[in-house]
Amino acid sequence: MNRQLERILKTVQKPARYTGGEYGAIMKDKERVQTRVALCFPDTYEIGMSNLGMRILYAVANKMDGVWCERVFAPWGDMEEAMEKAGLPLFALESGDPVGSFDIIAFSLGYELAYTNVLNMLRLAGLPLRRADRPGLSPLVIAGGTCCYNPEPMADFIDLFIIGEGETVNGEVIEAYGRAKKDGLTKQAFLALAAKIPGVYVPSLYDVAYGGDGTISAITPCGGAPLPVVKRIVENLDDAYFPAETIVPSTEIVHDRVVLELFRGCIRGCRFCQAGYVYRPVRARAPDKLTKMGIEGLEKSGYEEITLSSLSTSDYKELETLCDGLLSWCEPRKASLSLPSLRADNFSMELMRKAQKVRKSGLTFAPEAGSQRLRDAINKNVTEEALLQTCRIAFAGGWNSVKLYFMLGLPTETDADVVAIAELAHKVLGIWKQHAANKSRGVRLTVSTSCFVPKAHTPFQWAGQVTMAEYERRVALLRDAMRARAIVYNWHDAKTSLIEAVLARGDRRIGAVLAHVVQNGGRLDAWEEYFSFERWQKAFEATGLDPAFYANRERLYGEVLPWHVTSAGVGEAFLYGEYEKALRAELSPDCRTACTACGASSLTGGRCDG
């Protein structure tokens, strides 16, 4: 290990997250590989190593001949400072080599507030932020992940976006890059070729024009580039790679266990949920395969915990069979099984008991809205009775802590809907008083609200976000309505939600804001201790852009939206129909009850595993 890094590591918190060398980390001889990929996660090691996608893409790339894929995470503030002082550029964990020397630098974009980290990591790598200032083929800066469904705010910086699930497309892009490098192609020539790979969006091949009112007047693709770029998905999930042999971090990370992905997609169609639309259609793995994968994952990692992960895990058809299969292996070996996301309506106590063992710490539900009317409007198909019934069973079973998550500012929300959150909380409290197994231990009821952020490719993509002042008024209204001492009310800060809303539906002009923020010290914006609203305000002022135009403005159907460059397979007319139904508080059935012909089945030859 180099002496300079050693000196730095002596001065920073948690140095083990900067060293690599974990069990399962892939080492190759750099003289004998042709393409070196730096897989970058724009957040800390602890967060990035907890990301299943990261692990899958790392393994898939490293399986390729002649390719060495290494990991890069964002340094924490103390490390960044120490590195800059020592003149040490951002490096990859496996080899310790500077990121700037890699062929491909690939970012995973999972949440908008990490955008500034992407730019800051480029800066720490000593690279120009804007793609236009990086004329050479190498390094090629690419990005994938859920945020890329609206790639436009990052379009000035990223050479190529991968739209959809990366498992197959990434390989094709890396291969094409390898050929281009061998043939000595220019970056431009390579990008023109890459744009022909389905699922690849090359922003330099699109011209965006704006009208007098600031909205987009036209998006023009050049050189035969597709419009829109339709997402790529893995059709049959049983064929998708599962990283049984994975890196086992030696130091603590956020989710330190085997993560078993049961299915992709979600049958529900909650109208606010971007994941619910962009991951359609539902594709499930077979239960026997999953059982085998889970056991293999535990054996090969040495983890003592496995978690079942999907958008709505309890919708997995053979959940009981799967749990039984896994538990019969886990129990004698003292390994535990956890189910993170359960819906209140089909929550089974039996399952909870099996899975969670003695952990009676807390139940978490996300009704999202307090009144039935608003829950219908957002198509969150949870009834009050189902929620209360679940609480009844849970309290009787000894649970004494419940967390309830809501959003404020959902389209059509009235003050009565806001107050209904308090009413629901009080009803839950009443249920506890009636049914608690052990009242002497008291109850902890936590209500949390966040400010709704409308997202691209959802029915609410046209809706305006409520202003910060309006959100704060609703918070105050709710706070006053919640009188019981046993209820703790937490509300999320409106400022980060506003920035998130701007970035989620921003166009290319937002790139200037991002660059300004980073040039003025912005990074790690998803962390409260680093987020500075003032810095963002200054960037809006300096660039002459109005955050309200992006966050709070209601769009009309027919407006050209920045993210029209991509398609998640779900038709816009369908989304608008859902929006209109929301305004009438009308429910839509889930995919299993009745297909509503969203369009996503065109991606799988008509098959949906509703």
Place this chain on the structure above:
Amino acid sequence: MARVRLLFAKMGRSKYLSHLDLMRTFQRVFIRAGVPLHHTEGFNPHPYLSFALPLSVGVESVTELLDAELSCSEDLSALPMRLNQQMPEGIRVLEAYEPATKFAALAWVAVEGYLDYDAGVPAESLTALSSLFASKELVITKKTKKGMAEVNIIPAIGDISFEDTGDGRVLLRAVIAAQNPSLNPEHLITAIKTHRPDLTPDFAAFKRLAVYDGAKAVFH
């Protein structure tokens, strides 16, 4: 149930693993190697793993000791190799044997450290350092359980020597107290910084070489 003692090295990148990290790592290594650990009974069953002398983050060692309780008796001669196949970089089990001693008998630790002087080793520093540590009393301010305290570290130093390596570094070799109370090798640097600030190295990295009992015989 069978108790086993492992002698292992913690070198290179793995020197940054904390005590807790190491605990977690070994638990998983045993599972991956298919060597089940005996778990304690009770509300929160956990495996029995006991490390001899906590090693500071950033210090290498070729002489770490770990006692573990296995569910079944295993072929101890094959155990190091089985475990080593499952290790993160830098940790190597060197020996596995049935322990015949208690960690409480550990009294001394032999360490070496390289002291970097970026501007070259100051003249006469070897004699100056030797005479500094030959004093009857060498007081440093040290963090203790009760907060900062003034401590004379001379009784905790069994032996110490300095050597110029010729490449801008000084090699320090010392035998220091292992426990009750222990002396962290970094405290030797603190002593230099306190009493001869002009000889403070720009950087120092330590390695633990051996552990001894009260008679300074190698501890097994």
